[in-house]
Amino acid sequence: MNPYNIDDPVLSLIGQTSLVEHPKNLLGDLHLKLEKENPTGSMKDRIGLGMILEMRESGEISDGDLVIEASSGNTAGAVALAANRLGHDSIITTPEKTSPQKMGFVKAFGSELVTCPDVNSDHKDHYRAKAQQIADKRGGIFLNQYHNQLNPKVHEKWTGPELWNQTNKLTHIVCPMGTGGTLSGIGKYIKNQDPSVNIIGVDAKKSNISTSFYDKEPVKYDTKIEGLGKGGETPTMWFDYIDEIISVKDEEAIQWAKKAAREDGLLIGTSAGAAFKIAYNIANENENASVVSIVCDGGEQYFDTLNYM
Numbered sequence: 001m002n003p004y005n006i007d008d009p010v011l012s013l014i015g016q017t018s019l020v021e022h023p024k025n026l027l028g029d030l031h032l033k034l035e036k037e038n039p040t041g042s043m044k045d046r047i048g049l050g051m052i053l054e055m056r057e058s059g060e061i062s063d064g065d066l067v068i069e070a071s072s073g074n075t076a077g078a079v080a081l082a083a084n085r086l087g088h089d090s091i092i093t094t095p096e097k098t099s100p101q102k103m104g105f106v107k108a109f110g111s112e113l114v115t116c117p118d119v120n121s122d123h124k125d126h127y128r129a130k131a132q133q134i135a136d137k138r139g140g141i142f143l144n145q146y147h148n149q150l151n152p153k154v155h156e157k158w159t160g161p162e163l164w165n166q167t168n169k170l171t172h173i174v175c176p177m178g179t180g181g182t183l184s185g186i187g188k189y190i191k192n193q194d195p196s197v198n199i200i201g202v203d204a205k206k207s208n209i210s211t212s213f214y215d216k217e218p219v220k221y222d223t224k225i226e227g228l229g230k231g232g233e234t235p236t237m238w239f240d241y242i243d244e245i246i247s248v249k250d251e252e253a254i255q256w257a258k259k260a261a262r263e264d265g266l267l268i269g270t271s272a273g274a275a276f277k278i279a280y281n282i283a284n285e286n287e288n289a290s291v292v293s294i295v296c297d298g299g300e301q302y303f304d305t306l307n308y309m
């Protein structure tokens with residue numbers, strides 16, 4: 001099922017994540033895809049590895065090249081791990097507000113961490129601008145998950161078929177969106193198998209993925225939910241394969257992540273909580289629904305929010 005020929009025992013741990021049935025007796029079916037099972041705890045392990053392998057294959061990255069990525073979250077650790085195992089030095093740029101847990105992966109795997117001020121994306125010191133400047137100066141390769149088409153393509157090649165093979169009946173997929181790579185890649189693969197499956201993206205309330213999708217006036221981007229939402233559309237959002245984008249308030253995302261832990265013993269992250277709310281309601285209102293909700297990462301990364309807010 002893994003599209004890449006990996007002979008490394010550590011990198012072989014990526015993918016083939018569980019699809020667990022929701023334990024309550026709902027009207028329809030609900031399953032959760034536990035991407036938290038990946039080695040650094042999120043689905044970003046797939047693109048960390050996949051982008052580097054594809055770019056090595058195409059000659060854009062050569063043996064020993066310096067690899068650079070900009071990330072405020074899970075991609076940081078994912079790239080640090082893949083680079084470590086594939087023999088590349090790596091540098092990760094992050095905004096200052098990135099959680100210590102996520103920066104921890106970067107340091108642990110021996111990647112260089114460059115923290116940047118929390119400034120607007122058009123500022124020269126923004127963490128994405130910084131990544132490009134470092135790449136130019138030190139002759140490294142900037143992966144750039146926000147623009148790199150390999151981000152959704154890796155999910156199209158890998159997560160989509162894996163999920164399709166794990167399901168007998170599928171009516172809806174619900175997935176949080178940031179770069180949009182996960183949902184876009186899964187969505188394209190699934191639509192090609194069965195165009196009737198509803199591909200549903202989840203955005204933060206004060207975010208501009210949904211305003212862009214529905215051609216509405218942008219709002220001021222502001223969310224506490226890590227990984228969820230974006231200031232505007234990016235080229236990694238393949239809207240052609242997405243049917244609907246639903247916005248969820250920060251408090252609801254947290255409340256539903258808490259509910260999954262307390263009521264169902266499922267420790268899911270807060271962006272996954274937002275998707276869980278939408279997926280649960282669809283499954284509970286339609287007896288013919290067979291819904292898959294993507295759990296991008298686990299609640300163990302957010303105990304400060306889940307237990308104290």
Ligand SMILES: Cc1ncc(COP(=O)(O)O)c(C=O)c1O
Pocket residue numbers: 042044073074075176177178179180181182183226227228269271272296297
């Ligand atoms: C916890 C979490 N949820 C959702 C997302 C969004 O995933 P994507 O960027 O593939 O849309 C991310 C991305 O970093 C994330 O870290």
